[in-house]
Amino acid sequence: MIFYVILRGLDTIEDDTELDNDIKIPLLRSFKSVLDKDDWTFDGVSEKEHDRIVLVEFDTVLTEFHKLKPEYQKIIANITHKMGNGMADYISKESQKNYEGVETIAAYDLYCHHVAGIVGEGLTQLAVLSGFGEPILDKNPQLYNSMGLFLQKTNIIRDFREDLDDGRSFWPKEVWSKYADSLVDFTKPENEKKALHCVSDLAVLSLQHVEDCIEYLENINEPSLFSFCAIPQVMSIATLELVFNNKDIFYRNIKIRRGLAAKLILESGNIAGVYRIFKDYTRKIHLRNRPDDPNFLRIEIICGKIEKFIDEHDPTSALNVAKASRATKRKNEPSEFAIFVAAAAILSVTCGTMVLIAYLNGARFDLVFADGLKMVNHLLFNGPMPSSAHENVVPAVTATVASVVESVIPHSDL
């Protein structure tokens, strides 16, 4: 908690666009040394910043910080140092080019690593040290890095408009330049389609972290730490689903509804809930994916990959889902027999109506019956073929659907 508050302070300094870089950068770089003091406070950030209070009353934070075990203090100080420097690097390097976002996907990853991945590193070290997390978490940096990157990248997509209005952006040019000449173009309604294609391209970059995030969560064995880590992740996949193919992000700030957030918090208390939520939202993204999007297939493949990963990691759940879905099908969907009866009923009613209409219109059924007899004669006893074979009875829709399925399933090995 103290760790979070300290980083909040750091973040508040970084986020304040009104603070002069000459003050900001040295402050970020030397933030680690602040932690050695007992009475440091700072009131130089803008009143607009929500978490200004953290810095104004930072002395209370420091008092609490010094009560922690020295090894915990060391980890926190170390991470604070790394993050402060990372932020400072970014600001000094990129401040001129901010309107264009970051240059490459690699730079995008690096920025997200500085602002979110390193926090994960610190938290993970603390978790492993305290025995709340399995040692594998610490040994595999990709896992904790992905935890941070997934959150950060998704927020970067969501906050497009807010950031742009603040005169900055974090979207990588390597991606957005495929869809527009400048980021501002995305806010013009005539470019809506291109803008959404860019979002789905960015969504792929977010979704590629999902498997790591789930694996990370699988290795936390303390319930409150689990929730602490899982809640932002489930919020993030829900947010990604919300922004995906949603033109609103170019015009205003959108967030998931409070009710939904509450529901996600309640459901994400254990790994089974996390599996369920991730599978659910992955499927929602797949169902909202549009075939005319140039990233269509990439999104479909990555969604399929995540679903497969979840099934693979939770085989009992996959089997249960299969069984449950069959069971609910039996409950919710009519049984096969009922479908058969319904089909037969619809068929006879349709035929009856047709015959009735035909009769009312003066059809000569006496002749038809005679014809029918000849037909039976032909079929059974190889008699002469009647002149008018009534072959057009199959309703058009049946024919179309039949041929669809025929071509899709060439018998066995599709």
Place this chain on the structure above:
Amino acid sequence: MSTQPLSIPAKKVLLVGGCGFLGLHLIDQFWNLSPRPEIHVFDIRELPKVSPNFYKFNPSQINVHIGDLTSPTDVSEVISRISPEVIVHSASPVHGMGSAIYYKVNVDGTKNLIACAKKLKVPALVYTSSAGVLFNGDDLYNADETHPFPAKSMDAYNLTKQIAEELVLKADSPEFRTTAIRPAGIFGPGDRQMIPALRAMGQKGQHKIQLGNNLNLFDVTYVGNVAYSHVLAAQKILDPKEADKVGGECFLITNDAPIYFWSLGRAVWNYDGLVAERTFVIPRSVGIAIGYVSEFFSSLLGKEPGLTPFRVRTTCAVRYYNITKAKTVLGYAPQTSLEEGINLTCASMDESLEKK
């Protein structure tokens, strides 16, 4: 394709069924080896003309032997003449034939090949089975090689593939090593079924119809990847250090990218610029009902029904596999992505259309 130059400890390979859809890609993959082995093909037909844009091999350097797989004389004759270190058996009739033909080629042909190869002391046999041997219409979630065969196979094709696979694997011994590859849903240049059928649907405007909820994942495999996995299997089975891990084993092969059933079609239709503004979704239950109606009318008219309740269930089933075994034992990883594979397939179709 980014295949790094592989090598296998064989001077001569015999590709049975090498003129078929997969067979031509097998030739291509063995052609890529360095050093390149002598490539022999045994088939009932001549090598068809292939486009150099999609196949690298030089047809004049491929030795084709025409013969009947079910004939002990034909098969013995070619094996004793060549004495290959490994035989790759991918001969199988195309789909939609009668069950007698499947029995004849898949079961009798394979039996004959095993007997001849054993007698003539061929060291190894790689057999092309099918992932379909596990499928009978029920959902398959992430099924691996431990998944049992269904009590009742889906059709004669899959049943005979299963019987043949069992024959091949049972024949494994230290003197005669055997292995089986089970690819799921092969597609690629030369494909006459999956992608061509989907494109034909699009041309008829049927891309606007979707049966089921499209939440069912299924696996497909680019033909080049399937052929590549055969080369890996041949390489491992001929390596004395690896042979025990591969001999008598089967390996599922996919593109390791399961896709939602209708999304593959949409990707293909996209290639042709066909995007349905609105898709007409027929729920599974309605589809089954239409299936019954269709079956009823078809029986009245004495025709094969196009849509049956069974087919609807198959279309809506989950069907994807776990290929961990192939990754760890064979060192397999798909070399061509799904997207590249689809583009290559469509481009090769367009090319052959232009020729006509």
